[in-house]
Amino acid sequence: MASRAAVPLIALVLLAIPAATFAVSPVLWTLETFEDFEKGKPDGAAVAAGGELILAPALRPLKIAALEQTSEPFLWSQTVDGKGTLYIGGGNGGRIYRVPRGAAGSLYYETGDLAVHALAVDKSDVLYAATSPQGKIYRITGEAKGEVFYAPEDRYIWALAFSPKGELYAATGERGIIYKIPAKGKADVFFDSEEFHVVSLTFDQGGNLLAGTDGKGLLYRIAPDGRATVLYDSRLREVNAVVVDPKGVIYAAAIGQEGEISVPPPPQPQPPGPERETPPTSNRPVPPPVVIPGIESGTTATVTVTASAAGPPSGVSSLPRSEVYRIDPDGTVTTLWSSQSEVVYSLALDPSGRPVAGTGEPGRVRVLVGAQQSTLLAKLPESQVTSLISGQGQQMFAASSNVGRVYMLDPATGETGTYLSPTCDAQTISKWGRISWRASVPTGARVEVASRTGNSSIPDSTWSDWSSIYTNPDGSAVSSPSARFLQWRARLARPGGGASPSLLAVSVAYLPSNLPPILKRISVEPPGIVRERLPYAAEPDAQELAFTGIRVNPDTGALTSQPPQLSEKRIFVRGMRALDWDAEDPNGDVLSFDLAFKSESESSWKPLAKALRDSYFGFDSTQLPDGLYRVRVDATDAPSNPAGQAKTASQTSDPFLVDNTPPxxxxxxxxxxxxxxxxxxxxxxxxxxxxxxxxxxxxxxxxxxxxxxxxxxxxxxxxxxxxxxxxxxxxxxxxxxxxxxxxxxxxxxxxxx
CATH class of the missing domain: 2.60.40.650 (Immunoglobulin-like)
Structure with a gap:
């Protein structure tokens, strides 16, 4: 198609495709799925698997003055005795804390080692504690009263378990041996695995020992006579937790990237201590000792937790993948839950026999209710939930790391709970419309919603105060001031003994400000190189054909504002020059382009082309005298906005040479x-x-x-x-x-x- 400017020019404008006009239209931001609500911060509220907010079991931090004073960074293990007394083992100090039922906790015993990775109580409520990296098992009979019960050659004792007959078993690292310890100072090799680390133990209803390993990610079932079979070979590296429900169903957690190989550090000197017992051992070589993150490097070590016995390999920075398996009594294995970003550090059973996972990061407590379905019971301020255990009655205890805290999940549903939504980023200062929600509210229950706004991505003192409570779930005008970011808060309440309300969805409408287009680049093609469009175009997306007067939950990135490109090839046409440029509009508006040109010796711009929709233009340069020239691209979003509200942007090319005279x-x-x-x-x-x-x-x-x-x-x-x-x-x-x-x-x- 030819066009003429102030000087005779034959311009070649290649075909452009019309696109749907977005304009600055209202946007509807909605939270209504499990994935949506999971991004927020529940406090006394749970995100149910079906994608709704409900009141959660009350989460109460336990008062342990000694723990708060020592600022213990890691809590690795828990056990509960027959009286309901809770014991917690930690690191870096290798201390054990005791919390009697209904009373405040206190420091109970100091092992002198760096970490207490396992705790267990016998039928007489005597406490046993396993430590690393000195590899000792302590028998503790009272406050500050204990003795070394057994000290194998292995430096790492990862798990303890008592059999139904009251026999103590210990899982160790460096040689992957499980010991049976019948008496003080005496032990037999019950099972010698082909792994370097056995990291988890429990017994099933038939008296068989279940053991998870680090390395190949194996779950063994070991009969009382020591004969073992592999119950499951995980595709992940480490089976770090295993529990059995009353019906004999086994749940096992696994972590670690596929094919990941542990890289142990150089050997370290053996810590001083009493002479160690030497049980029968295998002839396999002993691997170098492993790093316990945040422990062996000293008490001021970095507080980075990994559930891997051997630690992450050098250079691995992302969290490992984790999975939870369900193994039925007939041996059928299904993957109950998995995550590419969240790590399962602990498993337990709730009072109903459902598996509960403690994860990070951040620290979460999830009830696994079905294939890839979970209810988010709690999101803790700490980084990881490294230990979960059921107490007497309906209680459950969660111990965290980074920093070390202990919580009790009360079986009774709380009477109130709040939820803070993730912040809505409107990308620019916006006018807020109406906020509405869907909820199920039994008689006497309440759902109260409020909002606040600000211009920093993380709410701080510069944000507005919380608005007054909105009363109409069908829609109330947002009273918070115009800003870039918005957050809403929901408060759920029920009367004593009453049913919990549930919040199903919340929507906020807003109108973004119109922002100017963005021109990123102008390129001048080599002389004679132009693009030839093929005589067919890509079929438009069905969504582009639909009415788009209001956008729903747009992506945070810039919206596509240019027509889709036709298939094309590059050809040579003597005398032709071509330009292309990159342009986008933050509001997703359709853009139009005007081009102007001038020589380096001139001061005024002359029109070259107008109202282009494509970001490409070719022209015949033989109509121009030889010399240096520049082209200016003027972009406008006028096609998508009312008169007087359009925004513009301009960018000028580098000088380019027009030379059509032969030597x-x-x-x-x-x-x-x-x-x-x-x-x-x-x-x-x-x-x-x-x-x-x-x-x-x-x-x-x-x-x-x-x-x-x-x-x-x-x-x-x-x-x-x-x-x-x-x-x-x-x-x-x-x-x-x-x-x-x-x-x-x-x-x-x-x-x-």
């Missing part, structure tokens, strides 16, 4: 003995000259170098000899091409003897 070539030939010497000179107005070739008597053109050896200036001279010529008339043509592809030629005719 001039002078050729002479003279005799040089029996041969002919050809001399040529070439000049170009703008140059530089790129190459020269000659042809004798219409033969093939042969490249020839300039006398100075380099083609790099507007004037070049050439000299070459023609030998072994036949007698008669000859014609030599010298063809010279400049850098922009213009070609000039000269010739000389002579007679050879």
């Amino acid at each position: 001039t070539v002078q050729v002479t030939a003279r005799k040089a003995g029996k041969d002919m010497m050809v001399e040529a000179s070439a000049t170009d107005t703008l140059g530089p000259i790129a190459r020269a070739e000659y042809s004798l008597d219409a033969g093939r053109f042969v490249p020839v170098a300039p006398i100075d050896g380099v083609s790099d200036s507007r004037a070049e001279s050439y000299s070459f000899s023609l030998v072994s010529l036949r007698a008669g008339e000859h014609t030599v043509i010298v063809k010279v091409t400049d850098l922009l592809g213009n070609t000039g030629a000269g010739k000389a005719t002579f007679t050879s003897d």
